[in-house]
Amino acid sequence: MSGARKVASATAAPAGPVSLPGLSGAWRRRGRAIGLGLLYPLPFLLILLAWVLAKDLFGLSDDVLVTPAAVITSAGELVDFGTLPGDVSLSLKRLAIGSLLAAAIGVPIGLALGFSRYGAMMFDPFLRFFQAVSGIAILPLLLVWFGFSEATLQLVILYTALVPIIFSTMTGVRTIPPIYSQAIETMGGNRLRLVRDVYVPGALASIVVGVRLGIGYGWRALIAGEMLIGAGGLGFMIFDARRFHVIGQILAGMILIGVLYLIIDRLILKPLEDVTVRRWGLQRV
Amino acid sequence: MSAAARRLPRDHAQWILPIIPFATLVVLWVVGWQIAQPTLATMPSIGQVWETVARLSGNGELWSNIGASLGRWALGFVVGVITGITLGVLAGLVPTLARLLEPPATFFTAISGIVWLPLAIVWFGLGAVTVTFVIWNSVFFLVFAGTLLGVRSVQPVYEDAARTLGAGRAHVVMRVVVPGAMPYILSSVRSGAGFAWRALIAAEIIGATTGLGAMIYKAKEFFRSDTIVAGVIVIAILGLAIDMLVLAPLERRTVERWGLVTSSRRPA
Numbered sequence: 001m002s003g004a005r006k007v008a009s010a011t012a013a014p015a016g017p018v019s020l021p022g023l024s025g026a027w028r029r030r031g032r033a034i035g036l037g038l039l040y041p042l043p044f045l046l047i048l049l050a051w052v053l054a055k056d057l058f059g060l061s062d063d064v065l066v067t068p069a070a071v072i073t074s075a076g077e078l079v080d081f082g083t084l085p086g087d088v089s090l091s092l093k094r095l096a097i098g099s100l101l102a103a104a105i106g107v108p109i110g111l112a113l114g115f116s117r118y119g120a121m122m123f124d125p126f127l128r129f130f131q132a133v134s135g136i137a138i139l140p141l142l143l144v145w146f147g148f149s150e151a152t153l154q155l156v157i158l159y160t161a162l163v164p165i166i167f168s169t170m171t172g173v174r175t176i177p178p179i180y181s182q183a184i185e186t187m188g189g190n191r192l193r194l195v196r197d198v199y200v201p202g203a204l205a206s207i208v209v210g211v212r213l214g215i216g217y218g219w220r221a222l223i224a225g226e227m228l229i230g231a232g233g234l235g236f237m238i239f240d241a242r243r244f245h246v247i248g249q250i251l252a253g254m255i256l257i258g259v260l261y262l263i264i265d266r267l268i269l270k271p272l273e274d275v276t277v278r279r280w281g282l283q284r285v
Numbered sequence: 286m287s288a289a290a291r292r293l294p295r296d297h298a299q300w301i302l303p304i305i306p307f308a309t310l311v312v313l314w315v316v317g318w319q320i321a322q323p324t325l326a327t328m329p330s331i332g333q334v335w336e337t338v339a340r341l342s343g344n345g346e347l348w349s350n351i352g353a354s355l356g357r358w359a360l361g362f363v364v365g366v367i368t369g370i371t372l373g374v375l376a377g378l379v380p381t382l383a384r385l386l387e388p389p390a391t392f393f394t395a396i397s398g399i400v401w402l403p404l405a406i407v408w409f410g411l412g413a414v415t416v417t418f419v420i421w422n423s424v425f426f427l428v429f430a431g432t433l434l435g436v437r438s439v440q441p442v443y444e445d446a447a448r449t450l451g452a453g454r455a456h457v458v459m460r461v462v463v464p465g466a467m468p469y470i471l472s473s474v475r476s477g478a479g480f481a482w483r484a485l486i487a488a489e490i491i492g493a494t495t496g497l498g499a500m501i502y503k504a505k506e507f508f509r510s511d512t513i514v515a516g517v518i519v520i521a522i523l524g525l526a527i528d529m530l531v532l533a534p535l536e537r538r539t540v541e542r543w544g545l546v547t548s549s550r551r552p553a
Contacts (some may be wrong), residue, residue, distance in 0.1 A: 043385045044392075064408065122302040129307075132524035133517055134483040136490060137498070140505040140513045144326060224399045224487040239491075242403035250403050258396040265395070 063245045071255070074248030083237070088256065091233040095222055095264075098157025099215045106162045106214070107207055110169025111199055120174050127167050135160030135221040139228065153225050160221040161214030168213065172206025173199050205273075205281040212269040219261055234260075326508035334518070337511040346500075351519065354496040357413055358485050361420025365481070366474055369425045373432025373470075374463060383433060390426055398423035398484040399491075406492050416488045416496070423484040424477040431473020435466025468540045475532040482524045497523075 048068055055065050062070070078084035113119045135156040146152045180198045189197070226235025234257050241249035311331065318330045325333065341347035376383040401422050405415040439462055447461050463470075489498025497520050504512035 039384055040388055043389045046385070047389060118298060118302055121299060122305055125303040126306040129521055129525065132482075132521040132528070134486060136483065136487040137501070137517050137520050139490065140501045141510065141517065143505050144508065144510055144513065220399055220483075221487075224402075224491065227399075227402065227491055238400070238403045242407055245407060247404070247407065250407070254396050254400055254404065257400050258392050261395040262392065 062247065064247065066248045066251070070248045071251045074246065075252040075256075078237075078249060078252065084256075087232055087234050087237045088260070091222060091226065091235070092260070094153060094157060094226075094233065095215065095219055098154055098222070099161045099211070099218050101154075101158050102161035102165055102214055102218070103211050105158075106165030106210070107169050110166040110207070110210070111173060111195070111203065113166070114170040114173025114203065115199070117174070120170055123170070127163060127170075131163050131167065135217075136224050139225060143228075148229050148231065150231065153222070153229050153231070156225045157218045157222050161211075161218040164213040164217060165207070165210040168206045168210025169203055172203030172210075175206070176202035201280050205277045208269075208273045208276045212265065212273055215269065216261075216265065219264070223257060325511060327510060329511035329514055333511045334515050337509075337515045338519075341512070341515065347519070350495060350497050350500045351523070353413075353493075354485060354489065354498070355523070357416045357489075357496065358420060358481060361417040361422075361485075362424050362478060362481050364417075365421040365424025365477065366428055368421075369428025369473075369477075370432050370470060373429045374436055374458065374466070376429075377433050377436025377466070378458065378462070386429075387433070390429055394426040394430065397426045398480065399487050402488055402492055411492050411494065413493070415492050416485065419484050419488045420481045423480045424474075427477040427480060428470070428473050431477075432466060432470050434473075435469025436462055438469060439465035468536075471532075471536045471539050475528065475536055478527060478532055479524070482527065486520055 051065075051068060054060065055067060066074075075084065113123050138159065139152070139156055142152045142155055146155070176198060180202065181194055184194050184198055222233070223235035226233035227239035230236055230240075234253055238250045238253035238257075241247075241253065315331060318328065321328075329337070338347070372386070376386050398419055401419055402415070405418045409415045409418060443461050443465060444457055447457050452460070485496075486498040489496040490502040493499045497516055501513045501516035501520075504510075504516065
């Protein structure tokens with residue numbers, strides 16, 4: 001049955017077996033796209049339904065689960081108190097500072113290590129080791145050194161984002177085919193030209209991939225760090241709400257954390273990565 | 286012969302060069318410690334860390350914490366992998382299901398792991414259940430997405446070939462779809478293991494009283510930097526060992542065995 005269908009679609013006209021007269025392919029495609037667009041929010045509506053039903057059926061108290069409406073009310077309260085905008089901007093500011101610093105430090109280090117095959121060989125296991133030591137694992141040590149301070153939190157994000165950025169930049173330089181640098185050298189280009197015209201553009205796609213990865217790791221480390229440091233931010237907000245069993249605030253914070261991350265990752269970093277890979281990427285994907 | 290001779294120094298370099306940064310770090314640590322002479326609360330000497338490791342493993346404290354951490358990690362990881370692969374294969378086979386599950390999966394990936402911790406603590410209290418839930422959470426969505434991608438990457442021609450030869454639905458799934466998706470599945474399992482290990486330590490620091498994460502956080506309260514540094518080194522070595530001794534060989538062998546690029550075997 002399905003075999004016959006596949007053969008038919010492979011050989012017959014793209015219109016398919018039962019084509020409606022007067023409805024062109026473009027219109028049907030558009031109709032399909034609208035259908036898919038309508039389908040997109042459906043699973044979220046189902047989750048909301050399951051959520052409301054679960055609360056009702058199991059008779060869960062507000063200490064365990066609140067209704068979706070109560071989450072919106074909680075979020076509204078937090079905005080009214082003025083704490084939520086403060087926490088959001090604090091978390092975003094921390095992430096921005098930490099990841100910008102990590103990129104500013106990590107990219108030059110990664111480039112320098114990637115210049116030579118032996119440099120990369122030398123530091124590969126070293127970087128792998130520190131990749132295994134997560135930022136949160138060194139947090140106790142940073143707490144001993146710097147106390148429950150902003151510096152501790154910033155260092156956790158910086159460290160977490162730094163290792164993948166160095167690693168990815170280094171790998172990016174190493175995977176540039178040697179023919180490009182050989183061409184520049186043959187034509188008498190110096191080291192500076194080599195860096196400017198071969199290494200940086202050649203590794204740019206990998207650098208952006210590393211930065212995206214670093215920010216992803218950094219965001220998680222930031223949320224975990226904020227829970228422990230207790231100096232504001234979204235992580236602290238949801239962790240502090242736990243003490244008073246304010247489930248509405250926890251859920252509002254979680255949803256906000258997810259939405260903010262998707263905005264940063266899918267609407268800013270992913271398009272940036274796509275553009276870079278298309279413009280400077282060496283591999284045709 | 287000559288090719289082998291030329292390769293030899295490089296092989297040596299591969300083993301000797303990586304030692305240099307580690308050795309440099311150790312020298313800096315030893316010299317820096319001698320110059321600064323910090324208190325035990327700030328920074329331990331290498332000797333103190335070694336003594337601490339010996340003491341903690343001697344009285345069993347280290348082993349019980351390693352056992353607690355590895356046990357939670359393994360439980361959350363195994364359940365996460367099984368549920369992730371099962372649902373991923375199902376969604377890969379039933380497009381409607383994939384369309385329903387994919388958008389929420391994207392969202393839940395964005396908040397997977399440690400973000401659930403406050404809610405998990407309210408629901409399950411401090412301890413093993415909470416930590417295991419967070420681990421499951423960090424593994425499941427990654428493996429689900431990887432499996433779905435893998436199942437979609439299996440070319441229909443292989444399924445058609447198996448069916449033409451009279452294979453039933455179950456046979457096609459178990460012998461064509463799952464093996465064909467295996468390289469993608471295992472690479473997601475490998476990165477899931479890494480994410481889970483990080484989430485485990487964070488969850489134990491914040492929400493548990495036993496395990497390596499709790500051990501180093503407790504040490505901070507008592508100003509024992511030797512225990513912290515010892516714990517961090519153990520955490521790193523265990524994380525690396527899981528990846529390099531278990532998951533990397535598994536992934537390599539699977540790609541060799543079932544990878545559609547290099548495989549010489551017929552897929553059915």
